[in-house]
Amino acid sequence: MELDDLDWKLLDLLQRDGRMTFTELAKRVTLSAPATTERVRRLERAGVITGYAAVVSPQRIGLPIEAIVRVRVRSLDTPRFRERIVPLAQVRDADHVTGDDCWLLRVVCRSTVELEEFVAQAQRYGDTTTSLVFSSAVRNRPVTREIADGIADR
Template sequence: MELDDVDWKLLEILQTDGRITFTELARRVSLSAPATTERVRRLEQAGVLTGYVAVVDHRRLGLPIEAIVRVRVRSLDTPRFRERVVPLAQVRDADHVTGDDCWLLRVVCRSTQELEEFVEHAQRFGDTTTSLVFSSPVRTRPVTRETSDGIVFR
């Protein structure tokens, strides 16, 4: 799908404020509300916009421990890993990746003991490496026209 300047501006705004009203969105892109609504619907139908989410601070919900757990799953255990580890409540993100590790999991836990139990459960399917997250200076950075055009380095 070819995106014009207005489409990119809509995406930029919606990625940072998914709750914005169509009236305010239209004002920011200098279109009428109906024209803006139609463009957003077109982006949704094309699969460019796939949903809207609320961003939640897990620490304020009693989940202060965040870790990246890399898992090298034995090939025959991949289906069982997908059904027994990936769906666990502690898993916020799960990526099946190439390289030495097969899975990259971002998990949140109430305590280091809970994290230890999670890692022990994951180790039933292969070797793990766990890193505690100190901070996340970039989290869900919006996709921009520059990203799409490949202009990443300055």
């Protein structure tokens, strides 16, 4: 889908505040509310906007342990890994990746004991490497026109 300047402005605003009303969006992009609504709906229909969500702090709700678990799943075990490990509640993100490891999981847990139990379950399907997250310098950075056009590094 070809995006124009107005589409990118709407995407920028919505990525920063997904709860912004159509009226407020319209003011910020200097369009009427109905025209703004139609633009946003078009972006949704095209699959450019895939959803809206609240960002929740796991630490604030009793999940202070965050880790990246890399798993080298044996090829025959991939379907079972997808069925049994990926859906577990501790898994916040699960990326099937290239390279030495097959899966990159971001997990949250109440304790290191719970993390150890999670890793033991994952090890049934292959080798794991676990890294505790001390902090995250970037989370949910908006997708911008500059990166899409390949000019972010210039």
